[in-house]
Amino acid sequence: MKHVVAVWGANCRSEEELAAFVEPGYTEDGEAIPSEFMSGAGLPWIDEDFMEIHLLPDEDSREAFVQYLKQDYASDPGRFAPQVPDSLGESIAPYSSVIVLYGNDSRYGSVNEVLFSLAESGSEVGQQPVALIAKTVYETEER
Template sequence: MKHVVAMWGTNCRSEEELAAFARPGYTEDGDAIPSEFMSSTGLSWIDEDFMEVHLLPDEESREAFVQYLKQDYASDPDRFAPQVPDSLGESMAPYPSVIVLHGNDSRYGSVNEVLFSLAESGSEVGQQPVPLIAKIVYETEER
């Protein structure tokens, strides 16, 4: 099975601000209104069950987050960890928080499949309100 993990940098500086940025709204009829995150990235729909938000205000928390990604994030860390860019901590440094989305192409149905088609280029620091700072694709054996 093919997996993708996409990470965006945000300028949210508190857990409350980050949660509000990532949380969709709803109309009186119960229809979803895209979150500010989705509007900023151009994503029209995501499965939020596969989304994480992380406040990373300092170098120590960013280093701990990179270790979390390499050791505990994926169900198969041996296949995922080597794909994590060595420069990830440096890429995250300008942002006090990140939003991470996971997708896959399972034979039981894809999850967040739009992540596979995200372009990695054009995400220069300061050029977008929510730049894509990493896109990691890896494969596991389907069980």
Template structure:
């Protein structure tokens, strides 16, 4: 039986001085009670997220959005929509792109709160929230 899984990818642009700074910002740490926290999660208002569904890369000025997006998980499903959301001017002030995926299917939900990020009020963050793109993939 074939069914469709609902996905969403939330995208941010950032500027980090080096890879270690980026990794420290994204790293999920656990306190003595087992609660997770990260600089990234705190900044975007996510108390918890599955970091297995987080991807990022650095890029250089002059790269086109399509070049940056290609090669990411599921990019064939969202690259056209996302490329129109990212302008060359937007990329100029940044050197890092961050993707956080959410998924809902017959087996349950992962990072389901990512689906509502598009409806969240915009806050001043240490990086730029580009937006979300929703897409579907056939499940087997």
């Protein structure tokens, strides 16, 4: 099974601001309105159950986040960790928060399959409300 993990940087100053940034709105009829994150990232729809948000106000929290990704994030860290860019810590440094979104192409149905088609180059720091920092694709055996 193919998996994809995408990491975006944003400059939200508090957990409340970050939560509001990723929270979709709804019309009176119950139709979803994309969140500021989704609009900025160009994502038409995502399954938010496969999203994590992290406030990273200092270097220690950024280092802890990178270690979390490499050691604890994926169900198969042995296949995922080597795919995490060595420069990820430097790449997230300009941002006070990150959004991590997971997808896969399981035979039981895809999750956030739009992530596979994302261009890997992000926008310039500060030019957009959100910038794609890294996209990692890896494979595991389907059980």
